[in-house]
Amino acid sequence: MNPFSFPGVGAIFFGVDRVEQLADDVSSLEEKGTSVVLISDAGVAKEGILDRVKSILERSGHDVIVFSDLKSEPRAKSVDEAAAIVRRCGKPCIVGLGGGSALDVAKLAAVIVGDDRPAQDYALCAHSLPKPALKRIMIPTTAGTGSEVTRNVIFATREGRKVWAWGKELLPDLVILDPRLTISLPAHITATSGLDALVHAIEACTSQHRNPFSDSLGLHAIRLGKQHLMTAIEKPNDMIARSGMLLASTLAGLAFGTTGTAAAHSIGHALATIAGIPHGRAVAIGLDAILEWNAEASPEAFAAVADALGSQRNPDAAAPAFRTLIEQTGLDRSLVDKKIDPETLATVMMAEENKPMIENNARPITQQDALELARRTLSF
Numbered sequence: 001m002n003p004f005s006f007p008g009v010g011a012i013f014f015g016v017d018r019v020e021q022l023a024d025d026v027s028s029l030e031e032k033g034t035s036v037v038l039i040s041d042a043g044v045a046k047e048g049i050l051d052r053v054k055s056i057l058e059r060s061g062h063d064v065i066v067f068s069d070l071k072s073e074p075r076a077k078s079v080d081e082a083a084a085i086v087r088r089c090g091k092p093c094i095v096g097l098g099g100g101s102a103l104d105v106a107k108l109a110a111v112i113v114g115d116d117r118p119a120q121d122y123a124l125c126a127h128s129l130p131k132p133a134l135k136r137i138m139i140p141t142t143a144g145t146g147s148e149v150t151r152n153v154i155f156a157t158r159e160g161r162k163v164w165a166w167g168k169e170l171l172p173d174l175v176i177l178d179p180r181l182t183i184s185l186p187a188h189i190t191a192t193s194g195l196d197a198l199v200h201a202i203e204a205c206t207s208q209h210r211n212p213f214s215d216s217l218g219l220h221a222i223r224l225g226k227q228h229l230m231t232a233i234e235k236p237n238d239m240i241a242r243s244g245m246l247l248a249s250t251l252a253g254l255a256f257g258t259t260g261t262a263a264a265h266s267i268g269h270a271l272a273t274i275a276g277i278p279h280g281r282a283v284a285i286g287l288d289a290i291l292e293w294n295a296e297a298s299p300e301a302f303a304a305v306a307d308a309l310g311s312q313r314n315p316d317a318a319a320p321a322f323r324t325l326i327e328q329t330g331l332d333r334s335l336v337d338k339k340i341d342p343e344t345l346a347t348v349m350m351a352e353e354n355k356p357m358i359e360n361n362a363r364p365i366t367q368q369d370a371l372e373l374a375r376r377t378l379s380f
């Protein structure tokens, strides 16, 4: 059996409207009246969620400073701007509220304030992260990244390269899972973020580092995703489906938190670097391209995935089951309009920043394999 570590995370609270107790949560971690830096994104602000959360805190006497200048995928510059605001506030409590981008910026900004390096210096573990000095609460408003419970953050460098930082220092003190915060997500974001959660779960329980923790958490995340994704897309106010997807996302985050992701994420990150393809769509396309090819490497693991996807317990059934789900969501699988060169895609897939995911893949990938997988990715 593989050696592994399960880093744990602070307390996790789940409940419809659980966010109403946020001020008590801050007080449970910090002295009453501590200021709060609320790190969020433009989408959350537009939906009125940001104002609601801000007023929950202000009603209880907390000064709230908002940073919500984030539109899509996070950049090192955004992390540095958020960190500059945090530094000006003394010793605030940090609340991340939003999709994976807002949570990643909040997680990294809250920690790097303990040093004077810019965010980019921590890319690919080039420097160790400072010990966290601030309390952190993460509240996801999408169901996909699982960022609220993971030790990694993803961001783009000044040059546009998609990179990661990693360390137990990035784990929050407290997580609030409130499915009502996800009901305003448009159908296409519900679809792509939900597929991202499924990719995390499938990669966790088929990767080189899979273990009993990732299997238990990941396989149940797959079952929940299969059960609830289409309802969440078609009936956005269905709280049972929204709850199922939010829990699938967090369980998948806990699963891949102990294993890392695999080659579908190398393909996805390369598609983001080369052509700016958003994360959920990119990794769903990546997994679709590699799942069948991977299955022979670990028949038992892929049979369990197929079973969790509601198909026969057979390794060859995993790829068609996942493709059916992609097709049901209406995800645009084709990248023809991007005119991506397969050789370029293969090169970026195998680049330093994507190597750990390649090395964690169920089936070892040579340079020649990478080219074949790049061609499969672009073949639709």
Ligand SMILES: [Fe+2]
Residues within 6 Å of the ligand: 145, 196, 200, 265, 279, 283
């Ligand atoms: Fe992902």
